[in-house]
Amino acid sequence: MNILIIEDEQKVAQALKEGLENENYAVDVAFTGEDGFFLLNSKHYDLLLLDLMLPGRGGIEILKTLRKNEQDIPVLILTAKDSVEDRVLGLDSGADDYLVKPFAFPELLARIRVLLKRGREKQTFYLQCADLEMDLVKRKVKRGGQEIVLTLREFDLLEYFLRHRDRIVSREMLAADVWKETNRATPIDNLIxxxxARLRKKIDGPFQIKLLHTVRGVGFTLSEDAP
Amino acid sequence: MSLLPKNVRTRLTLWYVLAFTLLLLFYAGISITLVYINLRNNLDDQLQQDYEIVENLIEILPDGSVRIESEEDPYFYERWFEVRSADWKLLYESRPFSGKSLPPVSQKEKTTDGIHFHSLKLKNDVAVRILSGKMNIEGKRLFVRLIRSEERLWSELNGFLLLMLIALPVTILIAGFGGYFLTKKFLSPIDEMSAKARRIGEENLKERLPVKNPDDELGNLALVFNEMLERIQKSFLRLKQFTSDAAHELRTPLTAIRSIGEVGLHGNKDAKQYREIIGSILEENGRLTHLVDNLLFLSRADSKAFNKRLAPLELKSFVEDAAEFIRPLAEEKNQTLAVQSENEIMASADRALLRQALLNILDNAIKYSPENSIIIIRVDLSESNRALIEVKDNGPGISEEHLEKIFERFYRVDKGRSREMGGTGLGLAIAHWAVAAQGGKLTVESKINKGSSFKIIFESYK
Known part of the structure; x- marks a missing residue:
């Protein structure tokens, strides 16, 4: 999978490149809109990460030109502007998704996966991690064959972790996807x-192998192996 | 209009002088007329006296001619008169000065009975006053005319006019100068005010305009300006305070990141330790992000770039929903979160904003209330029949000095403790704004050790 990053802030671009390469994506970086445009026309990419505030040719302009040329490569916008108008402008110009800086890296990964998978999402009725099983039809959770009773919210939370198994999930992702809380000024971190803590008590409490881990400063992960 | 001078003082003086001049001219006109009438009446009185004297001295001779007794009396040398018969024939005349005849008897003189006065100008340009009268002497009707020169009358009148012509400009000049200095005196507070206002800037917002007399219009103007300065100064101070507070708040996590990083680089550590260090830095970064998110939210609120959408909202389910959302936090402290709502109340509100406000208030109440206490959320109608959501806790309460500042940004009652709990010091400020943005009001009542009560009051839906 080839990803092109157009981002003028070199440190950010470098960090993104390294992070994505760790996830086995092939990554190219362009620091200006012109360079990025040249690369886009000379090589095939599966995804474009586009900063909006670029010197010279701005992100929106690049996006509009792309769409005018009928190039339907998925585009994920990265920007520090987060007013509703800015979002609408970005999406109207042909972006597929929108991420506000500063963002959590796990969230970026999740969005990228969604964009690359788009259109061929498989319907799943059964999720699993080690001996933890979730039946989405009966809405039942078992660990080691033993049924665990979860509240609605805990069930949604666990489902989200299972769908992102072995990956790091940030608080922002949980707030937006599980709690559907889009306003970043809502006090929700403590709540999460x-x-x-409650979910952990139920699924890990009595068991030897712990599945739900905290990654300090980043978020949480559900995995057989400790991070 | 461009001919008028720009400054008010000169303009006022000019108008004043103009009005004063017109008034003086009117006054002078009336005085001159009065003096003239007075002088003429005097003249007429003298003529009448002469007439009576003459009447007594006329003697009719048997041949029908007229003789004046004691003709030698010097009095008569100075009197100019003529006596005519009833058919206007001249019987006698005395012409002491001019030696000229009087003009012929006019129709009016002929027809008027008794005494008649009139003025006329002789051929040699001498203005005279004429008395004509008919009298009966010894059964004979006679017509007598007496003449006096008006020369003295006119010279006196001219003298008076001259006096006026000299006095008038002098008076106007004095009045003009007086007016100019008076307006200058009365308008001088304006000059002082504008000079002062010009000097007031960012550095000396504390200063105020001089108020000479608070009861007059200018004093009142200065007072009003001073009140405005007061408001500007306050908001300026608030902004300054906010900026310095924000910088200070940003400094705390920045310092932490720096120290953790610097200490982390020191010496050799194993991978696990490095993970800890990086994790710790990321945590501080999370705090910074959170702070910036809140600041952006508020700055957007300030610039009014917020699209609020008021819609009918059923409060009971709304409040229960919010309580359900945040209840786990209360449960952690064994607190009870109770919703009291008797009537179904519909409000007109922006659901997201109101939720933001309520969650921040609840978060605050849970944070500061002791374990095992009860927090009550009451939905009701206010006394003024508006929608009311009250959050009442059994916390430590807030003292008066803090109470008035509690909705200010970054204001914390207990600074150290609040930061420890992860607060940014912006929660209540955000709540306050979020309520105000939809036309509502957030108030707080509290007493030390008696708990606090936050009330959101806003429009009910009709």
């Missing part, structure tokens, strides 16, 4: 921590 409480729910995580």
């Amino acid at each position: 921590d409480v729910h995580i």
Whole structure:
């Protein structure tokens, strides 16, 4: 999978490149809109990460030109502007998704996966991690054959972790996807921590191998191996 | 209009002088007329006296001619008169000065009975006053005319006019100068005010305009300006405070990141330790992000770039929903979160904003209330029949000095403790704004050790 990053802030671009390469993507970086445009026309990419505030040719302009040329490569916008108008402008210009800086890297990965998978999402009725099983039809959770009773919120939370198994999930992702809380000024971090603690008590409490881990400063991960 | 001078003082003086001049001219006109009438009446009185004297001295001779007794009396040398018969024939005349005849008897003189006065100008340009009268002497009707020169009358009148012509400009000049200095005196507070206002800037916002007399219009103007300065100064101070507070708040996580990084680079550590260090830095970064998110939210609120959408909202389910959302936090402290709502109340509100406000208030209440306490959320109608959501806790309460500042940005009652709990010091400020943005009001009542009560009051839906 080839990803092109157009981002003028070199440190950010370098960090993104390294992070994505760790996830086995092939990554190219362009620091200006012109360079990026040249690369886009000379090589095939599966995804474009586009900064909006670029010197010279701005991100929106690049996006509009792309879409005018009927190039339907998925585009994920990265920007520090987060007013509703800015979002609408970005999406109207042909972006597929929008991420506000500063963003959590796990969230970026999740969005990238969604964009690359788009259109061929498989319907799943059964999720699993080690001996933890979730039946989405009966809405039942078992660990080691033993049924665990979860509240609605805990069930949604666990489902989200299972769908992102072995990957790091940030608080921002949980707030947006599980709690559907889009306003970043809502005090929700403590709330998430409480729910995580309760879920952990239920699924890990009595068991030898712990599955739900905290990655300090980043978020949480559900995995057989400790991070 | 461009001919008018620009400054008010000169303009006022000019108008004043103009009005004063017109008034003086009117006054002078009236005085001159009065003096003239007075002088003429005097003249007429003298003529009448002469007439009576003459009447007594006329003697009719048997041949029908007229003789004046004691003709030698010097009095008569100075009197100019003529006596005519009833058919206007001249019987006698005395012409002491001019030696000229009087003009012929006019129709009016002929027809008027008794005494008649009139003025006329002789051929040699001498203005005279004429008395004509008919009298009966010894059964004979006679017509007598007496003449006096108006020369003295006119010279006196001219003298008076001259006096006026000299006095008038002098008076106007004095009045003009007086007016100019008076307006200058009365308008001088304006000059002082504008000079002062010009000097007031960012550095000396504390200063105020001089108020000479608070009861007059200018004093009142200065007072009003001073009140405005007061408001500007306050908001300026608030902004300054906010900026320095924000910088300070940003400094705390920045310092942490720096120290953790510097200490982390020191010496050799194993991978696990490095993970800890990086994790710790990321945590501080998370705090910074959170702070910036809140600041952006508020700055957008300030610039009014917020699209609020007021819609009918059923409060009971709304409040229960919010309580359900945040309840786990209360449960952690064994607190009870109770919703009291008797009537179904519909409000007109922006759901997202109101939720933001309520969650921040609840978060605050849970944070500061002791374990095992009860927090009550009451939905009701206010006394003024508006929608009311009250959050009442059994916390430590807030003292008066803090109470008035509690909705200010970054204001914390207990600074150290709040930061420890992960607060940014912006929660209540955000709540306050979020309520105000939809036309509502957020108030707080509290007493030390008696708990606090936050009230959101806003429009009910009709």
